[in-house]
Structure formats: structure tokens, C-alpha cells
Amino acid sequence: MVERKRIEIPEGVKVKEVPGEMEEYPFDISPMYEGERIRKGEYFVELGGQPLGKPGFELVIALPPDQVEDMKVTIVGKDLDEMEEEGAYGLAMIYYVAGEMIEEDLEPVIERRNHDFQNYIEGYMHLQQRHDIWCRIAKSAVKKGLKSLAEIAKATMMLFKNELPFIEKIEAIYSTDEEFNKKVLDELAWPIYNARDARVEAISDEEVDEFYSCHLCQSFAPTNVCIVSPDRPALCGAITWFDGRAAARVDPEGPNRPVPKGECIDPIKGEYSGVNKYAAEESGGEYTRICLHSFFDAPHTSCGCFETIGFYMPEVDGIGFVHRGYPDVAPNGLPFSTMAGQTGGGKQILGFLGVGVAYFRSKKFLQADGGWRRVVWMAKELKERIKDYIPEEMRDKIATEEDAKTLDELKEFLKKVDHPVVTGVVREVDGQKITDGWVEEEVVEEVAEVAEAPAEATPAQPTAMPMQPMQPMQMPMQMPMPQFQMPTPTAAPAGGVKLVIKDAKIKIDKVIIRKAEEKKKK
Amino acid sequence: MVVVAVTGKGGTGKTVVSALLIHFISKVTTRVLAVDADPDSNLPDALGVANEVKKTLGDIREVFQVSRDDMGAMNKEQWLEGKIYTEAICECDSYDLLVMGRPEGEGCYCFANSLLRGVLRKLMRHYDYIIIDSEAGLEHFSRKTIDTADYIFVITDMSKKGLATAKRIKKMSKELKLDFKGIYLIGNRIMSKEAEEIIKKFADEEGIPLIGFLPYDEKIAELDMKGLPITYLPENSEFARKVKEIAELVVGASIKIN
Numbered sequence: 001m002v003e004r005k006r007i008e009i010p011e012g013v014k015v016k017e018v019p020g021e022m023e024e025y026p027f028d029i030s031p032m033y034e035g036e037r038i039r040k041g042e043y044f045v046e047l048g049g050q051p052l053g054k055p056g057f058e059l060v061i062a063l064p065p066d067q068v069e070d071m072k073v074t075i076v077g078k079d080l081d082e083m084e085e086e087g088a089y090g091l092a093m094i095y096y097v098a099g100e101m102i103e104e105d106l107e108p109v110i111e112r113r114n115h116d117f118q119n120y121i122e123g124y125m126h127l128q129q130r131h132d133i134w135c136r137i138a139k140s141a142v143k144k145g146l147k148s149l150a151e152i153a154k155a156t157m158m159l160f161k162n163e164l165p166f167i168e169k170i171e172a173i174y175s176t177d178e179e180f181n182k183k184v185l186d187e188l189a190w191p192i193y194n195a196r197d198a199r200v201e202a203i204s205d206e207e208v209d210e211f212y213s214c215h216l217c218q219s220f221a222p223t224n225v226c227i228v229s230p231d232r233p234a235l236c237g238a239i240t241w242f243d244g245r246a247a248a249r250v251d252p253e254g255p256n257r258p259v260p261k262g263e264c265i266d267p268i269k270g271e272y273s274g275v276n277k278y279a280a281e282e283s284g285g286e287y288t289r290i291c292l293h294s295f296f297d298a299p300h301t302s303c304g305c306f307e308t309i310g311f312y313m314p315e316v317d318g319i320g321f322v323h324r325g326y327p328d329v330a331p332n333g334l335p336f337s338t339m340a341g342q343t344g345g346g347k348q349i350l351g352f353l354g355v356g357v358a359y360f361r362s363k364k365f366l367q368a369d370g371g372w373r374r375v376v377w378m379a380k381e382l383k384e385r386i387k388d389y390i391p392e393e394m395r396d397k398i399a400t401e402e403d404a405k406t407l408d409e410l411k412e413f414l415k416k417v418d419h420p421v422v423t424g425v426v427r428e429v430d431g432q433k434i435t436d437g438w439v440e441e442e443v444v445e446e447v448a449e450v451a452e453a454p455a456e457a458t459p460a461q462p463t464a465m466p467m468q469p470m471q472p473m474q475m476p477m478q479m480p481m482p483q484f485q486m487p488t489p490t491a492a493p494a495g496g497v498k499l500v501i502k503d504a505k506i507k508i509d510k511v512i513i514r515k516a517e518e519k520k521k522k
Numbered sequence: 523m524v525v526v527a528v529t530g531k532g533g534t535g536k537t538v539v540s541a542l543l544i545h546f547i548s549k550v551t552t553r554v555l556a557v558d559a560d561p562d563s564n565l566p567d568a569l570g571v572a573n574e575v576k577k578t579l580g581d582i583r584e585v586f587q588v589s590r591d592d593m594g595a596m597n598k599e600q601w602l603e604g605k606i607y608t609e610a611i612c613e614c615d616s617y618d619l620l621v622m623g624r625p626e627g628e629g630c631y632c633f634a635n636s637l638l639r640g641v642l643r644k645l646m647r648h649y650d651y652i653i654i655d656s657e658a659g660l661e662h663f664s665r666k667t668i669d670t671a672d673y674i675f676v677i678t679d680m681s682k683k684g685l686a687t688a689k690r691i692k693k694m695s696k697e698l699k700l701d702f703k704g705i706y707l708i709g710n711r712i713m714s715k716e717a718e719e720i721i722k723k724f725a726d727e728e729g730i731p732l733i734g735f736l737p738y739d740e741k742i743a744e745l746d747m748k749g750l751p752i753t754y755l756p757e758n759s760e761f762a763r764k765v766k767e768i769a770e771l772v773v774g775a776s777i778k779i780n
Contacts, residue, residue, distance in 0.1 A: 035641075035642050035643075035644025035647065035648055036650055037607065037611070037618070037645060037649075038553060039613060039618060040613040040615075041551070041615070043551065044550075051608050108595050112597045112600065115600055126599060127603065127604045127607045127608060128601070128603075128608070129596055129600050129601070129604070130596065132604060134607075134608060163690055165673050179730070193594075193595075196594065196595040197594025197595055199595065200594050201594075202596045216632040216633060217632060219632075234628075234633075236629075236632065236633060237590070237591065237629075237630070238590060238630065238632070238633030238634065239633055243594060243598055244597075246597055255636065258583040269529030304630075304648060305629075305630030305632060306629070306630075307629060324628050325628060329529060356589045357591060361591075395701045
């Protein structure tokens with residue numbers, strides 16, 4: 001936590017104070033100047049930070065009203081009329097803001113508008129943010145009468161107050177003194193920028209009132225309902241909750257719109273009444289529930305853009321993840337493209353889930369289903385990329401293609417490392433045991449005996465045996481499923497296959513079909 | 523802002539024409555943006571500024587794709603805009619140059635492209651003239667990375683294929699509703715009256731107004747072979763004078779050469 005206070009200007013530094021409002025500006029102010037590029041040869045001076053190799057930055061600090069002198073500008077160091085033509089100078093733009101509604105959380109929101117407002121100024125170019133800022137003042141602007149940076153500062157402050165009325169008082173320090181800039185950048189600006197980034201990582205679904213939708217994919221996935229929450233970035237990997245918020249504010253009719261969260265129906269699965277309502281509207285009634293952090297119950301729809309796909313492997317009762325660039329088949333015998341083809345297009349498919357790489361960083365990562373404790377396999381490249389976000393207890397227990405390429409190899413690996421799925425997953429969020437683990441050999445026999453009878457009695461069983469959580473009718477026929485080969489009723493004589501049905505009272509949670517000989521080998 | 527796109531079948535000389543148009547138009551105003559929108563083109567070489575191009579728009583889009591998770595509280599649109607303005611736009615003496623570069627890789631580019639469109643739209647409106655060297659597929663227009671163009675110059679040589687491409691471009695621009703104000707034909711490396719007649723007839727039949735013919739110029743072939751910029755072509759050569767006339771049509775004034 002960085003303390004917010006007025007910055008002390010050291011003695012002996014050249015300071016010019018310009019209080020009060022300005023009646024008239026020596027330049028035009030209009031949104032039509034946005035994007036104006038002041039070309040080489042056209043600029044009088046260049047100002048800024050890193051791109052010029054100078055200490056410069058922009059920073060907004062929230063202060064109590066009695067510490068802010070409204071509309072005052074303090075110029076530290078050289079002003080515009082003391083600069084050499086075509087020279088480059090470090091520039092720090094520091095704003096103190098005060099207002100009843102202003103808290104530290106609003107600082108970055110206000111700060112990024114500096115770019116928008118400064119670009120309304122004719123003959124002035126502002127680019128980038130934080131310590132990366134780069135500005136140019138046009139020769140034509142100087143010719144027209146621009147003399148002081150205070151004039152730029154006052155115009156910017158006027159725009160801040162007009163456009164963001166919650167700013168009651170604003171004061172600015174514009175400094176071109178490199179020593180001063182460097183000190184403030186290191187001691188104040190960087191700690192504040194870092195704290196803000198940490199805040200982005202830390203903010204959670206509970207802390208906000210609205211999530212954001214994204215419609216960018218709806219042209220090819222019409223029923224896709226993309227919900228971007230603090231704990232669940234978009235599955236294309238591109239859009240975070242902060243991006244959604246920024247976009248929704250700038251363009252309310254654009255691709256990102258607020259979705260009021262509504263009531264929290266299930267905090268663990270991440271189910272909210274507002275999201276459900278929105279999903280029903282947006283998908284034309286196709287989906288009435290969306291749980292943000294669940295793999296098995298009303299999971300998020302998958303558009304087609306997802307960076308990685310998660311797939312459930314009933315044989316090990318665990319989830320694997322493969323990324324778009326992985327060329328081989330996953331242990332379930334399917335390549336990314338086949339799984340993506342089945343899931344994509346805005347569908348809610350149990351057993352498969354498209355996710356963005358950034359979701360692996362989420363503290364609520366599939367928390368309803370055991371989160372990382374349920375993950376058994378990841379393509380190596382993907383695992384390497386997000387290694388730091390895997391809890392240490394699980395890091396070595398998740399196999400890659402180097403450990404296991406097939407389900408049998410995967411089973412061996414999981415037993416060897418004592419993966420939680422083997423003995424049953426206790427989910428971290430509430431300590432509840434959510435899976436029973438792999439059934440012991442003897443028990444399997446017993447269960448199998450019981451299970452075999454009804455299977456024989458009703459030969460048409462296959463259609464009535466949804467291989468939960470995968471539903472056969474949602475699988476395209478051409479899909480290669482070596483490990484799921486369903487026996488046709490006629491080709492399934494007693495003893496030819498063995499059915500293992502677990503948790504049968506809760507409808508059917510799992511069906512394992514395997515050749516009897518294979519079983520005997522063990 | 524006047525946007526001119528030069529296109530046509532590969533090898534017909536559109537980069538040569540683009541480079542000379544940029545050369546002449548930037549004598550009138552330096553608020554000129556040259557855009558290389560052909561992944562297989564070499565407009566920077568033709569202009570003699572290849573060494574000054576540091577990054578392409580495609581490079582920056584790739585950096586965006588891989589670093590976007592680590593941007594923290596930074597605004598992604600401002601990040602992208604900043605990178606384009608500082609790294610992708612190459613500041614030459616009398617014009618700016620933007621190379622579109624590599625096509626998209628795997629993965630989803632919806633968000634990146636949606637931001638790019640906004641940034642380019644804001645950038646482009648501040649130039650007086652934008653000259654785009656575009657591949658015949660007009661991909662940047664169909665994807666709306668570049669909003670639209672006022673004039674399309676289709677360059678054709680004497681080959682039947684060159685004309686077929688011109689026809690296809692016209693059809694495509696209609697189908698994709700690209701809203702170009704006008705599509706014009708320019709014949710290049712035309713060496714016989716007979717070829718001129720065929721192209722004239724084609725232009726009439728297809729309703730693509732013909733602007734003129736450019737001659738075969740040995741000097742261009744020589745520069746090409748040596749890998750020298752096309753701007754080395756003497757300004758008083760027949761070829762250069764004819765392109766200058768086209769540039770004058772674009773700017774609506776006569777252009778003085780030194």
C-alpha cells in the first residue's frame with residue numbers, strides 16, 4: 001500500500017506556479033484531433049518517458065479535497081519557451097484529484113483518460129501510458145501562440161472536470177526536471193503501477209456488481225454467451241474484466257456490455273441470476289444457466305476462439321487440457337481440432353470446455369470440480385507456459401505427453417504420483433469430497449456383477465446409457481473414439497464386455513466399458 | 523483524406539506504380555501515408571527505405587497476442603496504438619510508411635483486429651493522402667482493417683490473366699460491398715497497339731475506366747535486377763512522367779519536379 005500525499009518539490013529546483021482557470025486557449029480543442037500524428041519535421045519538441053530514453057510518466061493520485069488546489073499548475077524545470085527546437089525532454093504529468101466518489105481504485109480509470117483528453121488538443125500528440133508516454137508539440141501550435149506547458153495542463157484539467165464530473169478538484173504538476181522525475185518515478189509511480197497490476201490479479205467476482213459480455217464471436221457462434229468476470233477472462237484469452245469495463249464505458253453500443261450480476265445462486269460454481277437471465281436472452285432460450293467455474297454443470301459456452309480445450313476422461317475421472325498448437329492426439333485419442341469442432345460454435349457441451357490461458361491463473365479455476373486437483377494431464381508446452389500458476393502440491397502430479405500418451409500410461413502415472421483422483425478429490429474451496437476415487441479391484445468385480453445383469457436384459461441399452469458427462473447424441477458420428485467403442489447390441493454377448501457402473505443412484509455418473517480380457521490381465 | 527489503393531495481379535508492376543505515386547504526391551504535401559498491404563510485396567525496397575522499417579503491424583499484433591495476459595491494469599487499446607505509432611510507423615523524410623506484414627497466425631484475432639481497426643481509422647483520417655500497395659485479394663479491405671478506399675487503380679500487363687484479375691477485383695468489391703468510389707484500369711508494360719486495343723475494349727465492356735498506358739522501361743527492369751529503389755528512375759523518363767500525370771489526377775493539381 002503506497003501512501004498518497006503531495007509530492008515534495010526539492011529546494012533549488014526551478015518552479016513556476018500558475019493558479020486559476022484560463023479564459024482562452026491558444027489552440028483548438030475537439031475530438032476531431034484524436035489520432036493526430038505529428039510527423040518528423042513537424043514537431044517543435046518531443047516529450048515523454050521511455051520511448052525517448054528519458055525519465056517521464058503520467059500519474060493520477062487521489063487526495064483529500066483540502067490538499068488539492070483546484071486548477072493550479074506547477075511547472076518544474078524548463079517550460080516550453082525555454083526548450084530547444086526539435087529537442088527531446090523527459091516529461092512527468094502528475095495530477096492530484098479530489099471528489100466525494102474518488103478512491104484509489106478510480107486513479108487508473110482517470111489516468112487513462114489523460115490520453116483521450118490530451119489528444120483533443122490541436123497540434124499536440126500523446127501516445128501510450130505510464131512511463132511509456134511519448135508526446136509531440138507541433139511547430140504550428142507554437143506558431144499559433146502556445147508558450148507554456150501550463151496551457152496544455154489547464155486544457156487537460158478543464159476536460160477532465162467537464163467529462164468526469166465526479167472530479168471536484170484537480171491540480172497538476174508538469175515536470176521536465178529529469179532528476180525530480182526519476183526520483184518520483186522510482187519512489188512513487190512504480191510502486192503505484194505495480195500495486196494496480198497486483199490488484200488486477202487479486203480482484204474477484206464477489207467484489208464487483210457487474211460482469212461484461214462479449215459479442216465479438218457471435219457472427220459465427222450465434223448462441224455463444226461470453227461472460228467476462230474478474231475471475232474468468234474470456235476464453236479467447238484476449239479480454240479481461242478490466243478490458244470489458246473500459247470498452248463498455250467508451251462504446252456502450254459496442255461488443256462489450258455490462259451484465260448485472262444479480263443474485264449469487266451458487267458461489268462455488270459461480271452461478272448468478274443475472275448471468276442466467278442474460279444467457280437465456282442472448283442464446284435465444286437455448287441455455288438458461290451458465291456456471292462460471294464449473295466443468296460439469298451448465299459450463300460456459302465455447303465459441304471457437306478458445307486457446308485451450310479441457311476434456312474429461314471418465315477412465316481416470318480427471319480433466320486434461322490441450323492447446324491449439326498441440327499437433328498430436330491427447331490421451332483420450334482425440335486431437336485439439338476434433339474436440340474443438342465438437343465444442344465450438346457457442347455450445348454448452350458436458351465433458352468439453354474451451355478456456356483461455358489466463359483462466360489458469362484464476363483463483364476460482366474450475367473450483368466446483370476440484371480445480372487443479374482434478375487436472376490430470378496437460379500438453380507440455382501449455383503446462384510450461386502456466387507452470388507458476390499451478391499450486392505446488394499439484395505441479396508434479398499433472399502428466400504431460402512425456403509422461404503419458406495413452407490412457408493406460410496415464411493411469412500408471414497417476415497411481416505412481418498418487419494423484420488425488422486416484423483416491424478421491426477433496427475440493428479446496430469448501431473441503432468437500434467430490435469424487436470417490438478409483439474403485440478398488442474387488443469392488444469393481446462386485447459392481448460389475450450387478451451391472452451386467454441389466455445390461456443383458458435390455459439389449460437396446462446403448463442409447464439409454466449416456467456416457468456421462470459426455471452425451472452420445474452430441475457427438476458427430478465420424479468422430480474417432482477408440483476408447484469409447486460402444487458395443488452394438490448384437491455384438492455384445494455376455495462376457496464379451498464388462499460394464500462398470502458407479503454411483504448409479506445419482507442417475508449415471510459414469511460408465512466404463514472395457515473388454516473382459518483386458519480386465520483379466522491385471 | 524484521399525485513399526488510393528493500387529492493386530492487380532502479381533508481377534504487373536503495382537509496387538512500382540505505388541512507389542512512384544508516393545514519390546510524386548509527397549512533393550505536394552508531406553502528410554502522406556504509404557501502406558504496404560501485400561505480404562509478398564516490397565514497397566519499402568521500391569522506395570529505398572527498407573532499412574528504416576523496424577516492425578510491421580503484423581509483428582506488433584503477434585506481440586500483443588502473447589503479452590496481453592501480462593498487461594495488468596494497462597489499457598490494451600492504448601498499448602496497441604502506442605506500439606503502432608512508435609514502432610510500426612516508419613517516419614521517412616516526406617511521408618510515413620506502414621507495413622502490414624505477416625498474416626495472422628493460429629488462434630483468435632477478433633479482439634486484436636477489433637482494436638486495430640479503431641486505431642487505424644483514427645490514424646488515417648489525419649493524412650491528406652494514403653497510398654496502399656495491396657495484393658489482389660484485397661484482404662485488408664474485406665476484413666475492414668483498412669476501412670475503405672476512394673480510388674482503386676488496377677494495374678494490368680498485356681496478359682489475359684492480368685485482365686481476368688481486374689474483372690475479379692471489380693466483382694469482389696461489389697460482393698463485399700467495399701464502397702470504393704471508383705475503380706480504374708492502368709495498363710503497364712504495353713508494347714503494341716494491338717494490346718492497347720484489347721485493353722481498351724476490355725475496359726469498355728467491363729465498365730472499368732481506363733486511365734492510361736505505361737510503357738515498358740528497360741531502366742525499371744535494370745533497377746529491379748540490381749535491387750535498387752524505383753525512385754532512382756529519372757523523373758523525366760516517359761514512365762515516370764506518365765505516373766506523375768496519374769498523381770496529378772489524384773491531387774487535382776500539377777506537380778513540380780525539381
